[in-house]
Amino acid sequence: MTISIQSIAVFANFKPIHAVRWIFVAAALAAIAAPKTVDAAPAARMVRGGAYDGTWNVVFATQAGNCSSTNSVPFTVTGTRVSSAGGGKVTGGIGRSGAVSVQISVGASKASGSGRLAGNAGVGRWSGIISGDRCSGTWQATRS
Template sequence: MKRLPLALAIAGMSSLLVSSADARSAYDGPWSLLFVTQYGPCDPTYNFSVNIINGIVTHPNLVNFRGRVARSGAVRASVTVHEKYASGSGRLVGPSGRGTWSGHSGNARCAGYWTAQRN
């Protein structure tokens, strides 16, 4: 069974409804994420870094990555790499955050939670 990298779960973060008119958010800057698998054959933990610019969550090496942070701190993200997909949601509050993620790679399903810390 193929393993679903928790990096995909970074999604463990995830696509919010934030208008493109929203400029600079209170959450802009670099963030470190920790993804923990609670269910499925994925790696037990995975560390990942993202950058938030104007409320948009970005990662330089993932082309099919979409993520947004609302002014309220609500966050959603999703990522697709080949046949692997993951998405997640949660909330950022000040310099930290927490949420849940789930995904699949073929028939393998995984899920868990993520935490975030501003760098």
């Protein structure tokens, strides 16, 4: 790279006020362009649902305790949240990898479970106190 007399002359005539103007112009252009790219990302996240969104039919099988052998309950997954699609209070969450954790309460009965969803199916374990009896077992889920 060579420095010529012409390039030195350009910088010699460049006054600080010109620099401020160029900085202002660059900032104004950036401010005009930036909202479109900044606002697009959250909008895309809001439109795009989670990989596990939908209604899941969960079948609980009792392996220990004096509880009914099987129960079926629908859950709703929206983004990273798990909630009830039927009766009872269901709270929980799901991660990007499909790891899921929920707490369920119906009247005096309470249970918690964890496992993993993958594609349109899932499996896991649960435990709780159902109608006064301590019980535990497995669960299987399918997306409807």
